[in-house]
């Protein structure tokens with residue numbers, strides 16, 4: 001059975017409306033769809049290593065398909081043209097995610113990671129020309145690299161993504177300046193694709209014309225968790241940096257080989273100063289909220305829509321061919337109404353994520369993507385698309401009976417894959433809470449102030465310290481550099497001590 005069926009309502013011309021995209025962008029979506037039909041759909045189970053999860057088959061298939069995506073320009077769609085990229089719009093970025101996920105969401109995620117890291121270096125907060133110049137030759141080379149973004153930590157990934165906690169739980173990776181280096185210590189969990197350098201060298205040596213290797217890790221860090229958003233940031237380190245230790249890949253429900261997730265330990269890892277991506281206090285938080293989390297959730301919305309579409313297509317084909325008393329089952333009302341419900345969910349998920357993407361492209365009207373009301377929209381897009389994917393995978397399986405459950409029908413793969421896309425970057429519940437924050441926030445969770453006082457008693461034990469915290473924030477923003485802020489802070493402290501001494505004398 002094939003899922004390559006042509007349904008007018010599911011064709012790029014009809015699903016990507018002209019209010020959000022140009023004719024050229026729709027043609028691009030058609031080309032990607034053709035690529036997926038021809039190359040990805042027949043190989044979607046091989047990306048998992050087939051029925052036996054064969055490691056070599058999975059990697060061979062993955063690197064060949066990733067290479068083809070790269071040849072099509074999909075990996076460099078958002079890289080600015082001055083660095084050799086295609087400089088295509090965010091609409092195309094998310095169409096790529098949707099169309100590839102219709103074939104395999106692991107492949108889409110790998111391609112999406114490259115968009116993701118480019119967005120950390122080139123965005124509305126800052127542009128890191130030096131880093132783009134350094135990485136662009138690798139990103140645009142003939143053979144592609146893969147990359148990874150490290151966010152989650154043992155104390156809870158979802159807490160890092162919670163705006164109400166102000167990035168203060170981000171405490172497993174701490175950085176301190178030492179000469180021309182930052183020194184990294186800490187512990188991340190779940191980043192992917194990640195692993196010991198020798199693992200990636202092995203695949204590169206086996207297929208050097210398809211896979212260039214691992215480009216490295218973009219790591220969400222903090223200088224001092226007690227300082228919250230002002231101290232949060234991001235550093236890059238190469239895949240084989242000294243002092244980095246990797247665990248073995250987790251065994252999991254889906255994404256078996258397409259996204260190998262491991263634990264990472266940092267022990268006094270020296271990172272050259274230029275690899276601190278954010279350049280001034282506050283920029284790191286904007287990049288994390290806007291480009292890591294916000295744009296990441298929007299990509300997840302597009303991927304979930306692609307998964308939901310694949311499930312709908314499989315169900316449409318199956319119910320066309322399965323008959324009851326001489327009639328295709330899809331012409332019977334029970335089946336028809338469920339298929340119609342699936343279409344409703346899929347198309348609404350798509351129209352909404354496209355609308356939010358269009359809004360993201362017009363910050364002069366809608367605001368910046370790191371602002372809470374935009375986070376709410378990204379979270380609405382992801383959570384709704386998650387429900388669309390869940391509904392379609394579940395209902396398609398029910399309509400197909402036991403056949404939906406078997407390996408050969410491919411549906412079980414989407415059934416396993418959608419769940420984590422709904423949950424990563426903060427969990428399915430996080431989306432709801434961020435929507436509430438954007439709708440009527442900001443607000444702090446009950447117990448937050450007590451937690452601050454218990455964790456950093458010197459800093460938060462009394463109201464004076466809360467005022468100092470606010471002064472700190474203003475200083476960091478207004479002074480332009482850490483060093484200048486520190487200088488002014490010292491002057492203020494001296495004045496304060498002098499005043500106290502004088503008062504004591506009196």
Ligand SMILES: Cc1cc2nc3c(=O)[nH]c(=O)nc-3n(C[C@H](O)[C@H](O)[C@H](O)COP(=O)(O)OP(=O)(O)OC[C@H]3O[C@@H](n4cnc5c(N)ncnc54)[C@H](O)[C@@H]3O)c2cc1C
Pocket residue numbers: 148149150151152153154155156157158159162189190191192193252255259261420423424425426427428429430431433
């Ligand atoms: C295949 C896969 C790929 C991944 N890729 C990456 C990656 O590339 N990089 C990376 O950094 N991480 C990655 N992750 C990790 C993933 O993003 C996290 O697991 C996820 O964000 C949730 O964090 P957690 O598992 O620590 O759950 P927790 O933080 O423990 O959350 C568990 C549940 O509690 C809810 N919750 C948490 N806090 C609150 C609260 N304050 N109020 C109400 N509810 C709350 C959450 O919504 C969630 O439902 C990946 C995971 C998988 C499985």
